[in-house]
Amino acid sequence: MSTLILLLPVEPATSTTEYPYLLTVDGRIVGEHGSAVAALLPRISGAGAELVAVAPGSALSWHQVELPKGVSASSPRLRAVLEGLLEDRLLDEPESLHLALQPQARPGAPAWVAACNRQWLRDAVHALDAVGRPISRIVPEFSPEGFPSLYAVGDPDHASLVLTGEDGVLAVPLSAPSVTLLPALADGTRRLAEPGVAALAEQLLQHPVELQQATQRWLQAAQSGWDLAQAEFASSDRARALKKLATLWADVLRAPQWRPARWGAVLLAAVNLLGLNAWAWQERSGLEAKRQAVGRVLTSTFPQVKVVVDAPLQMYKEVALLRQAAGATSGRDLEAMLGALASVATPGRAIGAIEYTGAELRLKGLALAPDEVAALAAGLRGQGYAVVLRGDTLVLTAETAP
Numbered sequence: 001m002s003t004l005i006l007l008l009p010v011e012p013a014t015s016t017t018e019y020p021y022l023l024t025v026d027g028r029i030v031g032e033h034g035s036a037v038a039a040l041l042p043r044i045s046g047a048g049a050e051l052v053a054v055a056p057g058s059a060l061s062w063h064q065v066e067l068p069k070g071v072s073a074s075s076p077r078l079r080a081v082l083e084g085l086l087e088d089r090l091l092d093e094p095e096s097l098h099l100a101l102q103p104q105a106r107p108g109a110p111a112w113v114a115a116c117n118r119q120w121l122r123d124a125v126h127a128l129d130a131v132g133r134p135i136s137r138i139v140p141e142f143s144p145e146g147f148p149s150l151y152a153v154g155d156p157d158h159a160s161l162v163l164t165g166e167d168g169v170l171a172v173p174l175s176a177p178s179v180t181l182l183p184a185l186a187d188g189t190r191r192l193a194e195p196g197v198a199a200l201a202e203q204l205l206q207h208p209v210e211l212q213q214a215t216q217r218w219l220q221a222a223q224s225g226w227d228l229a230q231a232e233f234a235s236s237d238r239a240r241a242l243k244k245l246a247t248l249w250a251d252v253l254r255a256p257q258w259r260p261a262r263w264g265a266v267l268l269a270a271v272n273l274l275g276l277n278a279w280a281w282q283e284r285s286g287l288e289a290k291r292q293a294v295g296r297v298l299t300s301t302f303p304q305v306k307v308v309v310d311a312p313l314q315m316y317k318e319v320a321l322l323r324q325a326a327g328a329t330s331g332r333d334l335e336a337m338l339g340a341l342a343s344v345a346t347p348g349r350a351i352g353a354i355e356y357t358g359a360e361l362r363l364k365g366l367a368l369a370p371d372e373v374a375a376l377a378a379g380l381r382g383q384g385y386a387v388v389l390r391g392d393t394l395v396l397t398a399e400t401a402p
Helices: 078-086 118-129 195-205 214-222 237-254 256-301 311-326 334-344 370-381
Strands: 003-007 018-024 033-037 050-055 061-066 097-101 110-117 137-140 149-155 158-165 168-173 190-193 353-356 360-364 385-390 393-398
Touching: 003 214, 018 214, 050 118, 050 214, 061 078, 061 168, 078 097, 078 110, 097 118, 110 118, 137 214, 149 195, 149 214, 158 195, 190 195, 256 311, 334 360, 334 370, 334 393, 370 385, 370 393
Parallel strands: 003 050, 050 137, 149 190
Antiparallel strands: 003 018, 018 033, 061 110, 097 110, 149 158, 158 168, 353 360, 360 393, 385 393
C-alpha cells in the first residue's frame, strides 16, 4: 500500500509552497522523504494508494463537547449543533471555522471537536487538487487520544512542547517558565523529542527523552482514526467506502502482519487444487476402467468385432443381426408395435391408415380423445414405447436404443 504523507503549511498555500513529505509502502516504515512544491510531489498509484495530509498542531484548536441525543456524526444538524455548543469558546466567528468531530462519537458521551480556519484548509486542498494530487484523508499532527505523550518539536529558536492524551492537546513553548505550566506527568509517560531540540528538552525536563524524527511523527499521525475531511471536504460515502476497501485489500496483499494469512490462503488454494486434480484423475481412471470393461464384454461376446468404437451401439447391432438371422422380432418391428398397442387399446376402434418407417408407427383415423391418448401412453410406457397425438395421427415410437 503506497502512501504519500505530507505536512500542510501553516501559511496559506500557493503554487510555490513547499510541502515536507514522506513515502511509505507499508504504513510503518519511512521511505523516501524530502520537501517539494505540489506539482513535483512523488506520484503514487496502485490499489490502496492514498495521499494523507497532516494538519500541523499549531493550526488546530481542540474543544470537548457532549452531543445531545438524536444527533450523530451523519446528522444534517451536526454543524448547527456544534456551533451552538462551541459559540462561547471559539475565538473566531463559527462561520470562518471548519469543525471536525471525533470518530465514532456517540450522543450523550464526551467527544472532541477539532477547529481550524476554513479558508486556510480550503486553500491547501485546492492547491493540491489543482496539480492532480487529491487528498484522501486529513489527519491532525497531534490528537487527544491514547496514553499521555510529551513531544518536543521544532528547532532551538522556535521549539514547543506538546502534551497529548485523552484529556486533550496542550502546546507550550519549550522554555523553563513554560515547563512549570505542564501538569504532573504520570509514570510511564513517553517523552519524545526531535534531534534538534533533544538536548534542550532533556535539560529543561530533567528527564531522558526518546529521539523521534518529524517524519516518524507524521507516519504515526497517519495511522490515527481521525479524519478532518468532513462536511464540505468529505468525499462521497461511496467513494470513501471504496477507498477503504481498496486500502484494506492492499493491506492484506502487502502488510507484514497479513503474511501468515497470505501464506495460509496460498497453501489452502494449492491443497484444494491438488485435491481437485487427484479427484478428477480418479474419476477419469474409473470411467476409463468401466469403458474398457464394456469393451471386453463386447469383444468376448462377439469375437468378430476387432475395433471397439461405441461398445453399446456395436453390441446392439450385433444382437440385431443375430435376431434377424434367427427370424426373431424386436420391439421395433411392426408386429411387436401393433401387438403392444392392441394389448392396451380399446377394442373395436377402426384404423384408417397405417404407416411404418422402421422406427415409428403412425395410425390414422382412430379419433381418440385426449384422456384416451393419455391412457394409451401410460399403458405403453412400461413396454418401452412413447405415444403422442399429432392432429388425427397417433404416433407410436420405440424408446429402446436403435
